[in-house]
Amino acid sequence: MQITLNINREECPLDLDPRTTLLDALRNHLGQCGTKKGCDHGQCGACTVIVNGRRINSCLTLACMHEGDEITTIEGLGAPGALSALQGAFVRYDGFQCGYCTSGQICSATAMLDELREGWPSHVTKDLTGEAALSDAEIAERMSGNLCRCSAYPNIVAAIREVAEGEG
Amino acid sequence: MTAHHKMDEPDRRNRLDAMAQGIVGVGMDRPDGPEKVSGRAVYAHDGQVKDMLHGVMVRATIAKGTLLGIDEEPVKALPGVRAVLHGPRFLRNPAQGAAGEAPVQGSAEIAYFGQPVALVVADTFEQARHGAQSLALRYDEAEATVAPGEAEAETPEDKQSATGDLDAAMRDAAFSVDRTYTTPPHNSAPMEPHAAIAEYRDGKFTVRASCQMVKYNLDELADSLGVDAADVHLLSPFVGGGFGSKLGISAEAVAAALAARELDRPVAVALSRPQVFEATMRRSETRQRFRLAADADGRLTGVGHEVLVSNLPGETFSEPATQATPFLYRGENRVIGHRIARVNRTCAGSVRAPGEAVGVTALEIAMDELAQAAGVDPVELRRRNIPEEDPSRGVPFSSHMLEAALDDGAERFGWSDRPKGGTRNGEWLIGCGMASSSRVNLLNDSAARVTMNRDGTALVETDMTDIGTGTYAILTQVAAEMLGLPPDRVETRLGDSDLPKGAGSGGSQGASSSASSVFLACERLRCEIAERAGCAEEALTLKDGHAISDNRQQPLAELLQEPLSAEGVIHPGDAESRVRQASFGAFFVEVGVSAVTGEARVRRMHGSFAAGRILNAKTARSQCLGGMTFGIGMALTEELMHDPRDGHIVNRDLAEYHVPVNADVPQLTVNLLEERDPWTNPVQAKGIGELAICGAGASIVNAIHDACGVRVRDLPATLDKILPGLPERAGREG
Ligand code: FES
Numbered sequence: 001m002q003i004t005l006n007i008n009r010e011e012c013p014l015d016l017d018p019r020t021t022l023l024d025a026l027r028n029h030l031g032q033c034g035t036k037k038g039c040d041h042g043q044c045g046a047c048t049v050i051v052n053g054r055r056i057n058s059c060l061t062l063a064c065m066h067e068g069d070e071i072t073t074i075e076g077l078g079a080p081g082a083l084s085a086l087q088g089a090f091v092r093y094d095g096f097q098c099g100y101c102t103s104g105q106i107c108s109a110t111a112m113l114d115e116l117r118e119g120w121p122s123h124v125t126k127d128l129t130g131e132a133a134l135s136d137a138e139i140a141e142r143m144s145g146n147l148c149r150c151s152a153y154p155n156i157v158a159a160i161r162e163v164a165e166g167e168g
Numbered sequence: 169m170t171a172h173h174k175m176d177e178p179d180r181r182n183r184l185d186a187m188a189q190g191i192v193g194v195g196m197d198r199p200d201g202p203e204k205v206s207g208r209a210v211y212a213h214d215g216q217v218k219d220m221l222h223g224v225m226v227r228a229t230i231a232k233g234t235l236l237g238i239d240e241e242p243v244k245a246l247p248g249v250r251a252v253l254h255g256p257r258f259l260r261n262p263a264q265g266a267a268g269e270a271p272v273q274g275s276a277e278i279a280y281f282g283q284p285v286a287l288v289v290a291d292t293f294e295q296a297r298h299g300a301q302s303l304a305l306r307y308d309e310a311e312a313t314v315a316p317g318e319a320e321a322e323t324p325e326d327k328q329s330a331t332g333d334l335d336a337a338m339r340d341a342a343f344s345v346d347r348t349y350t351t352p353p354h355n356s357a358p359m360e361p362h363a364a365i366a367e368y369r370d371g372k373f374t375v376r377a378s379c380q381m382v383k384y385n386l387d388e389l390a391d392s393l394g395v396d397a398a399d400v401h402l403l404s405p406f407v408g409g410g411f412g413s414k415l416g417i418s419a420e421a422v423a424a425a426l427a428a429r430e431l432d433r434p435v436a437v438a439l440s441r442p443q444v445f446e447a448t449m450r451r452s453e454t455r456q457r458f459r460l461a462a463d464a465d466g467r468l469t470g471v472g473h474e475v476l477v478s479n480l481p482g483e484t485f486s487e488p489a490t491q492a493t494p495f496l497y498r499g500e501n502r503v504i505g506h507r508i509a510r511v512n513r514t515c516a517g518s519v520r521a522p523g524e525a526v527g528v529t530a531l532e533i534a535m536d537e538l539a540q541a542a543g544v545d546p547v548e549l550r551r552r553n554i555p556e557e558d559p560s561r562g563v564p565f566s567s568h569m570l571e572a573a574l575d576d577g578a579e580r581f582g583w584s585d586r587p588k589g590g591t592r593n594g595e596w597l598i599g600c601g602m603a604s605s606s607r608v609n610l611l612n613d614s615a616a617r618v619t620m621n622r623d624g625t626a627l628v629e630t631d632m633t634d635i636g637t638g639t640y641a642i643l644t645q646v647a648a649e650m651l652g653l654p655p656d657r658v659e660t661r662l663g664d665s666d667l668p669k670g671a672g673s674g675g676s677q678g679a680s681s682s683a684s685s686v687f688l689a690c691e692r693l694r695c696e697i698a699e700r701a702g703c704a705e706e707a708l709t710l711k712d713g714h715a716i717s718d719n720r721q722q723p724l725a726e727l728l729q730e731p732l733s734a735e736g737v738i739h740p741g742d743a744e745s746r747v748r749q750a751s752f753g754a755f756f757v758e759v760g761v762s763a764v765t766g767e768a769r770v771r772r773m774h775g776s777f778a779a780g781r782i783l784n785a786k787t788a789r790s791q792c793l794g795g796m797t798f799g800i801g802m803a804l805t806e807e808l809m810h811d812p813r814d815g816h817i818v819n820r821d822l823a824e825y826h827v828p829v830n831a832d833v834p835q836l837t838v839n840l841l842e843e844r845d846p847w848t849n850p851v852q853a854k855g856i857g858e859l860a861i862c863g864a865g866a867s868i869v870n871a872i873h874d875a876c877g878v879r880v881r882d883l884p885a886t887l888d889k890i891l892p893g894l895p896e897r898a899g900r901e902g
């Protein structure tokens with residue numbers, strides 16, 4: 001089927017099998033391989049992209065459901081020489097080792113900080129109606145959908161904390 | 169120019185310390201970082217090419233038998249399907265680490281549930297997946313053995329040893345422990361599933377794959393395909409984690425290459441996550457009996473360690489769980505026993521720190537039990553049992569840092585004023601535990617080429633890999649240090665089989681071996697520069713692109729009329745047998761055990777480690793964080809479950825096989841101790857990637873005991889094992 005996806009502010013016309021996930025459309029049809037496949041089952045977060053400002057697992061959604069949506073992938077957040085604040089912090093804090101989960105971590109963290117700013121509570125938030133504090137526990141809880149087998153977790157939390165505090 | 173060096177004698181020159189650039193050891197950011205954080209790093213399945221087809225592997229769904237037939241036709245008739253492939257060259261299981269030849273091949277005989285037996289290739293991934301799911305296989309099923317306890321076990325003579333009289337030592341002991349510990353099978357679960365993209369042109373294969381050890385993988389792949397290694401070009405510049413599972417070539421790379429040749433089109437094959445669980449190496453489950461005999465002061469007089477592990481019939485690898493037992497603690501009466509059960513389960517092989525990961529963990533739980541029995545502080549018990557020399561081989565230690573690590577760790581953690589075990593904090597019972605860590609230190613043959621250009625840049629080249637371990641960073645640093653260049657003037661190229669053959673990543677020898685080869689190449693280059701500058705190499709200072717000698721400073725470019733290139737090759741030698749080499753460390757941890765559910769959570773965890781010269785403080789620390797987290801997984805959640813009927817792995821995905829998530833891991837602290845071990849290699853670095861898992865799980869299990877009195881001897885320590893022991897203490901307010 002013919003569809004057009006808006007990826008990183010660019011219109012991308014595609015002719016796809018309707019079974020194609022957003023993840024496979026990005027990787028196999030557009031050659032945008034920054035978004036990774038770790039499980040294809042919504043269990044690891046490696047494929048996280050930002051759709052209309054919200055983080056989602058791109059392996060769990062079909063590409064044809066996203067015509068007209070604004071899709072942002074890791075390639076759209078920054079590039080070597082022009083890294084986003086989070087990307088730069090991940091480098092400085094060594095918020096990765098093999099780097100395979102990293103695209104997902106950074107997309108996830110980018111949208112997560114918006115969620116925090118907008119006051120969304122999480123499982124560890126004490127007061128559901130008040131503001132969520134920017135504690136390590138909050139960051140860790142909200143980033144637990146993104147697995148990292150290299151376990152850069154403490155560094156991921158530190159990198160996100162620095163960026164969030166810098167903004168706050 | 170090639171400089172060879174064999175490690176027969178200790179190297180006490182500590183040459184890196186005499187260099188002027190001051191970049192080795194510094195926690196420099198990874199040069200490959202910007203590419204990784206921006207999604208530009210090209211992993212195996214990212215090197216997509218025009219006209220590429222997609223292949224999906226098909227698995228066997230019986231534990232043992234013969235594949236009678238494959239109903240290809242209906243699948244071939246599906247839209248987009250190009251081929252259904254199978255046959256004698258398909259891999260039954262991945263190659264073991266450093267095999268350098270094809271593993272068992274052929275899809276006709278089935279040895280375990282989940283064995284890859286066929287490949288469906290189609291124009292798109294969706295079509296190939298549908299074809300693979302539709303493929304019907306016909307079998308002649310045979311009686312399988314899937315439970316290690318029921319299987320026949322081999323007792324290889326060279327894996328048994330006994331000195332003195334352990335039975336007598338146990339009889340005469342003031343305090344003793346005789347317990348059996350069990351650990352379940354594990355999966356490495358790297359975040360990048362095993363994948364390959366193969367092309368075939370003019371009789372030559374180009375394969376992008378996810379490999380830990382390119383020089384061996386090249387030979388394994390060529391041998392599997394039945395071609396000359398010269399006709400295969402293997403590329404693995406970025407690897408999304410390995411942890412042992414990518415030591416040897418695996419099924420998808422061979423299948424992709426066969427398909428590319430057959431169809432004359434590039435073919436990409438990636439294992440699905442369930443296939444990673446079923447068709448790549450698992451760590452064998454272990455049953456480990458420990459006998460510890462001690463005198464009235466808690467000094468060991470005897471150590472017995474007898475293990476039962478498993479693997480497929482005919483496989484040479486068997487989990488070396490007793491590897492550190494012969495040298496970690498004193499005791500003159502010793503028994504080592506090792507049996508291998510032959511079962512129809514997914515092939516067993518290396519998973520991060522084969523041997524010590526589970527062996528030291530069981531030993532360190534046993535030591536905690538001994539400390540309790542003897543009424544000695546667990547740290548003190550270990551200090552009292554540090555041997556003067558390797559008690560089994562009678563050779564000296566190259567250096568011994570266990571006591572330093574214990575003291576440093578205890579101090580930093582605040583061991584002496586830890587909360588009293590069982591202190592109640594709301595729902596949580598608090599407890600602390602500790603464990604020693606140790607891992608044998610290895611060196612492997614490794615080669616690298618270093619080229620200095622006239623523009624003041626240098627290029628480091630080797631087929632060595634960076635699987636997240638920091639190779640790009642550390643090789644850049646070693647070359648920058650030796651040649652006196654800012655690190656941004658040095659480029660490191662890795663993971664290409666056309667480059668000099670490096671050690672590969674595995675067994676924690678990659679960093680030290682490949683860094684040594686770069687060091688040797690640079691030393692050779694320094695000699696050449698010194699000659700041109702008219703001084704002795706030792707008198708030459710290289711810094712910031714300048715050569716300084718006899719108070720004369722000149723830009724390096726002036727000394728280079730043309731690019732200057734040298735190769736360095738390190739070889740292991742007699743140092744291996746003349747001394748016992750190991751890295752050491754200590755873990756300290758505080759847990760909370762829920763008095764309501766029995767759930768255990770790590771509240772804080774510290775590790776102090778000594779692993780020779782630290783080449784990059786930042787990446788070395790990250791390796792330790794990773795190891796400690798593997799320990800958290802091993803202690804609390806990770807367990808492959810095999811169906812008792814057919815051995816199939818029931819929890820073959822990341823929703824059911826629980827690797828630690830961010831919220832399971834507190835802000836771990838790590839301290840790296842300074843050490844120069846002259847026997848190891850010319851850069852005096854030792855293995856660190858695996859050290860931090862060896863015993864980590866024990867510190868947590870010991871802390872759980874401290875918190876609630878429940879001694880878990882069957883890992884992981886899930887709530888069902890803790891809860892029944894709780895009620896009596898749970899009501900007590902601290
Ligand atoms: S690949 Fe989408 S969650 Fe794992």
Ligand code: FES
Pocket residue numbers: 095096097098099100101102147148149150151152359408409636
């Ligand atoms: S960096 Fe390797 S999985 Fe996260």
